[in-house]
Amino acid sequence: xxxxxxxxxxxxTLSRLKKLLSSKxxxxxxxxxxxxxxxxxxxxLGCFLSLTEEEALKQANKADEKIAKGEDAPLLGVPLxxxxxxxxxxxxxxxxxxxxxxYHSPFNATVINKMLDAGAVLYGKTNLDEFAMGSSNENSSFxxxxxxWDTERVPGGSSGGSAAAVAARIAPASLGTDTGGSIRxxxxxxxxxxxxxxxxxxxxxxxxxxxxxxxxxxxxxxSAEDCALITRVISGKDPLDSxxxxxxxxxxxxxxxxxxxxxxxxxxxxxxxxxxxxEVSEALAEAKKVLSDLGAEIVEISLPHTDAAVAxxxxxxxxxxxxxxxxxxxxxxxxxxxxxHDLFDLYxxxxxxxxxxxxxxxxxxxxYVLSSGYYDAYYLKAQKVRRLIQNDFxxxxxxxxxxxxxxxxPTTPFKIGENINDPLAMYLNDIFTIxxxxxxxPGMSLPCGFDGKNLPIGMQLIAGPWQEQRIFNVAHAxxxxxxxxxxxxxxx
Amino acid sequence: xxxxxxxxxxxxxxxxxxxxxxxxxxSSAAYGADPNNNIDPLTFGLPGSxxxxxxxxxxxxxxxxxxxxxxxxxxxxxxxxxxxxxxxPKGYQISQFDEPICEHGNVEIESGDSTRTIGITRIxxxxxxxxxxxxxxxxASLVDLNRAGVPLLEIVSEPDIRSPAExxxxxxxxxxxxxxxxxxxxNMEEGSLRCDANVSLRPRGELxxxxxxxxxxxxxxxxxxxxxxxxxxxxxxxLKKGEPVIQETRLFDSNTGTTHSMRSKEESADYxxxxxxxxxxxxxxxxxxxxxxxxxxxxxxxxxKELIDKHxxxxxxxxxxxxxxxxxxxxxxTLEICGDAKLACNWITSELFGLLKKEGKEIEESPVKPEDxxxxxxxxxxxxxxxxxxKDVFEEMFASGNKPEAIIKDKGLEQIxxxxxxxxxxxxxxxxxxxxxxxxxxxxxxxxxFFVGQVMKLSKGAANPEITNKLIIAERDKRK
Numbered sequence: 009x010x011x012x013x014x015x016x017x018x019x020x021t022l023s024r025l026k027k028l029l030s031s032k033x034x035x036x037x038x039x040x041x042x043x044x045x046x047x048x049x050x051x052x053l054g055c056f057l058s059l060t061e062e063e064a065l066k067q068a069n070k071a072d073e074k075i076a077k078g079e080d081a082p083l084l085g086v087p088l089x090x091x092x093x094x095x096x097x098x099x100x101x102x103x104x105x106x107x108x109x110x111y112h113s114p115f116n117a118t119v120i121n122k123m124l125d126a127g128a129v130l131y132g133k134t135n136l137d138e139f140a141m142g143s144s145n146e147n148s149s150f151x152x153x154x155x156x157w158d159t160e161r162v163p164g165g166s167s168g169g170s171a172a173a174v175a176a177r178i179a180p181a182s183l184g185t186d187t188g189g190s191i192r193x194x195x196x197x198x199x200x201x202x203x204x205x206x207x208x209x210x211x212x213x214x215x216x217x218x219x220x221x222x223x224x225x226x227x228x229x230x231s232a233e234d235c236a237l238i239t240r241v242i243s244g245k246d247p248l249d250s251x252x253x254x255x256x257x258x259x260x261x262x263x264x265x266x267x268x269x270x271x272x273x274x275x276x277x278x279x280x281x282x283x284x285x286x287e288v289s290e291a292l293a294e295a296k297k298v299l300s301d302l303g304a305e306i307v308e309i310s311l312p313h314t315d316a317a318v319a320x321x322x323x324x325x326x327x328x329x330x331x332x333x334x335x336x337x338x339x340x341x342x343x344x345x346x347x348x349h350d351l352f353d354l355y356x357x358x359x360x361x362x363x364x365x366x367x368x369x370x371x372x373x374x375x376y377v378l379s380s381g382y383y384d385a386y387y388l389k390a391q392k393v394r395r396l397i398q399n400d401f402x403x404x405x406x407x408x409x410x411x412x413x414x415x416x417x418p419t420t421p422f423k424i425g426e427n428i429n430d431p432l433a434m435y436l437n438d439i440f441t442i443x444x445x446x447x448x449x450p451g452m453s454l455p456c457g458f459d460g461k462n463l464p465i466g467m468q469l470i471a472g473p474w475q476e477q478r479i480f481n482v483a484h485a486x487x488x489x490x491x492x493x494x495x496x497x498x499x500x
Numbered sequence: 501x502x503x504x505x506x507x508x509x510x511x512x513x514x515x516x517x518x519x520x521x522x523x524x525x526x527s528s529a530a531y532g533a534d535p536n537n538n539i540d541p542l543t544f545g546l547p548g549s550x551x552x553x554x555x556x557x558x559x560x561x562x563x564x565x566x567x568x569x570x571x572x573x574x575x576x577x578x579x580x581x582x583x584x585x586x587x588x589p590k591g592y593q594i595s596q597f598d599e600p601i602c603e604h605g606n607v608e609i610e611s612g613d614s615t616r617t618i619g620i621t622r623i624x625x626x627x628x629x630x631x632x633x634x635x636x637x638x639x640a641s642l643v644d645l646n647r648a649g650v651p652l653l654e655i656v657s658e659p660d661i662r663s664p665a666e667x668x669x670x671x672x673x674x675x676x677x678x679x680x681x682x683x684x685x686x687n688m689e690e691g692s693l694r695c696d697a698n699v700s701l702r703p704r705g706e707l708x709x710x711x712x713x714x715x716x717x718x719x720x721x722x723x724x725x726x727x728x729x730x731x732x733x734x735x736x737x738x739l740k741k742g743e744p745v746i747q748e749t750r751l752f753d754s755n756t757g758t759t760h761s762m763r764s765k766e767e768s769a770d771y772x773x774x775x776x777x778x779x780x781x782x783x784x785x786x787x788x789x790x791x792x793x794x795x796x797x798x799x800x801x802x803x804x805k806e807l808i809d810k811h812x813x814x815x816x817x818x819x820x821x822x823x824x825x826x827x828x829x830x831x832x833x834t835l836e837i838c839g840d841a842k843l844a845c846n847w848i849t850s851e852l853f854g855l856l857k858k859e860g861k862e863i864e865e866s867p868v869k870p871e872d873x874x875x876x877x878x879x880x881x882x883x884x885x886x887x888x889x890x891k892d893v894f895e896e897m898f899a900s901g902n903k904p905e906a907i908i909k910d911k912g913l914e915q916i917x918x919x920x921x922x923x924x925x926x927x928x929x930x931x932x933x934x935x936x937x938x939x940x941x942x943x944x945x946x947x948x949x950f951f952v953g954q955v956m957k958l959s960k961g962a963a964n965p966e967i968t969n970k971l972i973i974a975e976r977d978k979r980k
Binding site for chain 2: 339
């Protein structure tokens with residue numbers, strides 16, 4: 009492969025790839041092979057669990073035929089990577105779990121169909137924390153993912169494979185899922201852009217559920233613009249998902265270049281806590297200045313119930329997880345323990361052997377908090393806290409600001425193995441991302457600097473329900489004014 | 501019942517709804533398909549599948565709720581009920597927990613010669629489980645998921661039922677209503693109607709309930725009474741011995757007619773109910789309830805009252821006709837043509853039911869359409885055909901499915917009502933039987949019947965009996 013799309017000043021952004029494809033400078037098949045080759049040569053990063061080469065080349069051929077006929081579609085011929093928690097009727101869908109190791113789904117997730125309809129070429133399923141539970145991708149049953157900026161460090165999680173693949177330019181963009189920060193935190197750790205849309209914006213049909221009321225699918229890419237395009241493609245009411253909402257889908261990408269003069273940017277004081285890495289706060293302070301220079305008005309706001317979010321999340325999410333994962337019982341599909349002597353044993357052994365430690369921990373927590381006698385004290389209380397957190401956001405957007413600016417994670421990427429035996433320290437990593445999932449609000453992480461070790465720092469832009477356009481506009485203006493998002497890890 | 505003890509019974513009835521598709525997916529809900537034919541990703545509990553509520557189920561629940569005089573809940577939620585079993589593919593059943601769609605209702609049932617009102621605690625919507633089949637030959641357990649996801653209404657009564665006979669009467673009433681409303685076929689053999697019973701005894705006059713047992717697996721009207729009778733006797737004997745009744749779930753064995761312990765209260769499962777996050781709250785607007793109410797067919801009790809008050813039918817006849825909606829529908833269509841409720845009722849309950857029973861057919865399969873029966877009755881009223889002949893015509897209609905007019909014409913069964921024609925036949929009868937005629941004229945009145953017989957014989961039964969009577973008297977008087 010002599011093709012090299014990556015030079016000092018050139019990157020594999022979607023707009024560039026689309027231009028190369030439509031001008032026929034490169035075919036979709038060539039482009040697909042290019043990314044497949046890159047994925048194979050950088051296999052040691054652990055980004056992919058499977059490559060769907062044959063299927064992808066078929067899709068690419070079809071795209072090339074369409075391009076030849078002069079047809080167009082938003083993602084026509086563009087190869088993209090998919091988190092392996094989204095079902096595809098080709099290849100396997102494993103959720104990075106032993107229990108689904110060789111599972112073949114008979115149907116595509118709605119987002120997969122939407123991507124294919126938009127002409128995308130889906131060439132691989134990316135690694136993740138098992139069933140999307142984790143913040144470091146160390147919980148994958150198959151292999152960890154390494155951070156392309158420092159391979160001794162984690163890429164974040166749970167969409168670690170999707171984020172690292174984009175950072176390493178193994179994929180121009182990818183789909184991830186975000187239940188408590190699983191798109192935004194790895195995007196921050198890998199120095200890329202990723203958005204979790206409003207809950208209900210994107211159909212969850214075919215997303216293997218972790219916590220149904222929190223899960224949402226979104227893109228990870230090299231820029232806000234790339235994310236806007238994919239968000240437009242995957243959004244919309246789906247009759248197969250009762251929690252998806254009938255809301256107009258704006259043309260996020262074409263409406264992206266808007267002046268943000270006069271836009272009120274709220275900065276919540278609760279998001280700047282003791283123990284936070286100082287370089288993160290400094291980068292955020294810089295970002296405030298940039299936005300202010302662009303004409304935005306920075307206002308201090310308060311989201312008073314922020315400190316209860318992690319606790320509420322680690323009741324609600326495990327509760328739903330314990331229920332959603334009950335179906336993996338060894339009866340119908342997936343892993344089944346051998347030589348069990350009765351039904352109870354079959355269940356117990358299958359689930360003990362099939363699930364990893366973190367998944368089992370959350371199933372146990374969830375089972376406990378839903379048990380009769382504990383339900384009111386835990387689950388019901390957590391739901392009340394959730395409502396308070398939601399009200400915090402709604403109040404802020406009503407009274408004070410148009411978007412909120414906050415750090416994505418309190419630190420830059422930590423070392424592989426550093427937090428794995430300390431679940432609480434690990435859980436606190438999501439302290440700034442979790443509140444949005446509880447509130448259902450959209451939020452994006454985008455690069456805003458680097459620390460002393462040249463590790464990326466991410467900032468979060470948060471908007472009210474269905475207000476993703478504001479996030480895209482502010483992020484785009486910011487990325488027009490800065491170049492953090494264009495930096496590549498060494499060796500890429 | 502049991503002398504010094506009063507029986508307290510509450511029933512939980514599961515009504516399987518006859519919707520085309522399942523409660524949360526598009527698979528067919530029909531009974532009787534080959535195993536695992538009515539399945540799809542959700543029924544199979546595949547990863548990534550999601551439930552979408554079938555609105556028809558909600559409307560069935562609203563109808564049933566209105567028929568049972570319930571309050572309909574405006575803000576509904578579905579809950580997940582968790583337990584592990586191979587016939588439960590998701591590891592939970594989607595049901596309703598503390599927010600059922602219908603509450604606080606009641607229903608009037610027959611109890612001996614009078615009626616009693618039984619309170620309805622709640623009605624909720626839920627999905628059925630699949631079926632485990634244990635293959636004796638291979639000692640393997642097989643799972644058929646056709647039934648998984650078929651919609652059910654669970655109807656819970658207050659502990660207002662006081663005898664096994666009342667329990668059976670209550671169950672019949674629920675079945676009748678469900679069939680009337682068209683929400684279920686109520687077929688107990690196919691499991692469309694299943695029932696669990698809670699039963700306890702308490703000393704007469706005592707207000708506090710005794711310890712109850714729950715009997716599961718009751719699947720016929722006969723078994724409801726037998727299971728309860730057995731269980732009441734068992735509890736009675738236990739109490740008489742001075743022993744306590746243990747709160748437990750007991751399984752009815754229809755082969756032995758006995759119940760045996762399945763699990764005690766201590767062993768009861770913790771279902772870990774919580775609101776299903778895949779299904780947004782279901783809001784039932786007042787306008788929806790009204791719209792469903794308008795579409796609701798008339799209920800048997802209203803119908804029965806109308807049959808008695810407006811059409812003058814007896815309590816018994818009205819009760820028979822309204823026991824099935826298909827019967828009263830048939831009656832309605834017959835009445836529309838003939839306009840004579842009593843005749844229509846008699847023909848349906850005696851002639852039609854008799855033939856249907858002989859052929860083992862349901863009324864829906866009747867070869868005689870109600871319009872044709874209506875026409876036949878009209879022809880009787882117009883004296884085109886005599887009542888006696890009409891029975892032959894009816895049998896022919898039943899056998900051939902032909903129209904009554906055609907049969908009457910073909911067989912020349914049309915009644916003779918022309919007086920001149922009948923008079924000629926009467927004269928011939930007198931002339932042919934001189935001896936009897938003389939006796940009759942001289943005052944032997946009982947020979948009247950003889951001459952009627954003769955006229956009928958000569959006319960092949962076609963002479964109108966009333967006119968024949970009249971003309972025989974006239975002929976006698978003329979010849980005096």
